[in-house]
Amino acid sequence: MDHAERVSTLLDVAEEETASAAKTATGTGSRQERKQRTRQALLEAALELLADRGFASLSLREVTKRAGIVPTAFYRHFTSMDELGVALVEQTTRTLRDLIRSARTEPVGHLDMIDASVHTLYEHVRAHEDHFRFVTRERYAGTGPIARAIGVELRLFSSDLAIDLARFDALRQWPTDDLHTLADLVVTTMLATVVDLLDVRPGDHQADELVLGQARKRLRMILIGVPHWRPTA
Amino acid sequence: MDHAERVSTLLDVAEEETASAAKTATGTGSRQERKQRTRQALLEAALELLADRGFASLSLREVTKRAGIVPTAFYRHFTSMDELGVALVEQTTRTLRDLIRSARTEPVGHLDMIDASVHTLYEHVRAHEDHFRFVTRERYAGTGPIARAIGVELRLFSSDLAIDLARFDALRQWPTDDLHTLADLVVTTMLATVVDLLDVRPGDHQADELVLGQARKRLRMILIGVPHWRPTA
DNA sequence: AGTTTCAGTGAACATCTGTACACTCGACAG
DNA sequence: CTGTCGAGTGTACAGATGTTCACTGAAACT
Numbered sequence: 392m393d394h395a396e397r398v399s400t401l402l403d404v405a406e407e408e409t410a411s412a413a414k415t416a417t418g419t420g421s422r423q424e425r426k427q428r429t430r431q432a433l434l435e436a437a438l439e440l441l442a443d444r445g446f447a448s449l450s451l452r453e454v455t456k457r458a459g460i461v462p463t464a465f466y467r468h469f470t471s472m473d474e475l476g477v478a479l480v481e482q483t484t485r486t487l488r489d490l491i492r493s494a495r496t497e498p499v500g501h502l503d504m505i506d507a508s509v510h511t512l513y514e515h516v517r518a519h520e521d522h523f524r525f526v527t528r529e530r531y532a533g534t535g536p537i538a539r540a541i542g543v544e545l546r547l548f549s550s551d552l553a554i555d556l557a558r559f560d561a562l563r564q565w566p567t568d569d570l571h572t573l574a575d576l577v578v579t580t581m582l583a584t585v586v587d588l589l590d591v592r593p594g595d596h597q598a599d600e601l602v603l604g605q606a607r608k609r610l611r612m613i614l615i616g617v618p619h620w621r622p623t624a
Numbered sequence: 625m626d627h628a629e630r631v632s633t634l635l636d637v638a639e640e641e642t643a644s645a646a647k648t649a650t651g652t653g654s655r656q657e658r659k660q661r662t663r664q665a666l667l668e669a670a671l672e673l674l675a676d677r678g679f680a681s682l683s684l685r686e687v688t689k690r691a692g693i694v695p696t697a698f699y700r701h702f703t704s705m706d707e708l709g710v711a712l713v714e715q716t717t718r719t720l721r722d723l724i725r726s727a728r729t730e731p732v733g734h735l736d737m738i739d740a741s742v743h744t745l746y747e748h749v750r751a752h753e754d755h756f757r758f759v760t761r762e763r764y765a766g767t768g769p770i771a772r773a774i775g776v777e778l779r780l781f782s783s784d785l786a787i788d789l790a791r792f793d794a795l796r797q798w799p800t801d802d803l804h805t806l807a808d809l810v811v812t813t814m815l816a817t818v819v820d821l822l823d824v825r826p827g828d829h830q831a832d833e834l835v836l837g838q839a840r841k842r843l844r845m846i847l848i849g850v851p852h853w854r855p856t857a
Numbered sequence: 858a859g860t861t862t863c864a865g866t867g868a869a870c871a872t873c874t875g876t877a878c879a880c881t882c883g884a885c886a887g
Numbered sequence: 888c889t890g891t892c893g894a895g896t897g898t899a900c901a902g903a904t905g906t907t908c909a910c911t912g913a914a915a916c917t
Contacts, residue, residue: 859917860917862914862916863913864913864914865912869908871907872904874904875901875902875903877900878898880896880898881896881897882893884892885892886889887889887891
């Protein structure tokens, strides 16, 4: 254990009183309600701890401590940390689905579609930084169930986007295979933008605009070729 | 510790005799030579252990055990695991530089440039799977010095590519900013292809071809728009 | 020749880890 | 009202971890 970690460990008692609004779930409610509330506390505790570290370096004891329960009580909710991780994927990818739903029901036409998409992406990322951080971090981390679950979810996401793209006039005639390629390209680019956004130090709106400008430029560069594409060469 | 890890720990003694060709560096040579040899053994041991896990879940003791030295001897070479990690980045990104150098000195013209680029990428990835796995995995993992070092290296890589792109007739007039955006796009796409390649189960050449086909299609889709781009709108 | 340097050793430590076990005590069903 | 169920507790243990310290012995220097 290195120095930084030891210090934070020593401060744990103090932290429990200050930082954790997600403390113990003891309180009113039926038994089911209270159980689900501490389950949620566990998920949120994990997400908080993942702010600057990877899931693999997360210990069961840390999570339970932050959630305000004793280590052994963990097993009442999950059989392993991996299971907690998969549950976390389910929860965070709901944010992704919200994103694409927002983008779909967007007032299209009287604003540049690229501008609008990038903007709603920005809003969602800023509103749920921890969720996006988790997904982009753990996407490639290891071979565990978490990375696999994220992979599945992102493929679904890309497929949904492909379906949406099919609605545009310029793309009506494209074979689905080409549509998927285009959707993958867009998703990959958007995820790169997400990472860039999460790297901006908080409050630096100038840097925000720089990143968003680059995101718009990337998308334009991809989409500029669409009218000239010869389907399935 | 979960079940799989415990099993592998119990098998360590057996593994030391079988799997590790990179054992202790004791042998002939000057003192400097031998020191650098065990340093290299440490780096290779780490790289081997990173085959299916993240760097953060790597312990100093594991690495030294695999390298065939006692834990405390680690400090003769690195002051911390992070330092080992950064050294690993330096070593693995040399492979990246080799890649772009190969792509540069490629017989261009009498073969489709996209085909050729994708092919040399393929060759390099298959020849150094562990290096590419390390870079793509740790790129987004955490806030540590490793991720930062990889970020720097990838930006350099992208800049080099931008310079190379500037040599093409269709791009001679592009402002450097647009060139960088295009280069970023290409690098991002290529890295996505690398990840796909590393996901293919070994020996499945049919899947290999599928991935390469998709890679070519992605690149074509990006580059098809180049002639129609209006620099810096 | 004698002396210094230093990569690698081995024992010891304090701390953290996952998990087993027996327990409490309030919500709930009969 | 009484008995069961089950979320959360507390203690305990074996193993792994990073790091300390005093050491060995061969290479390198004088």
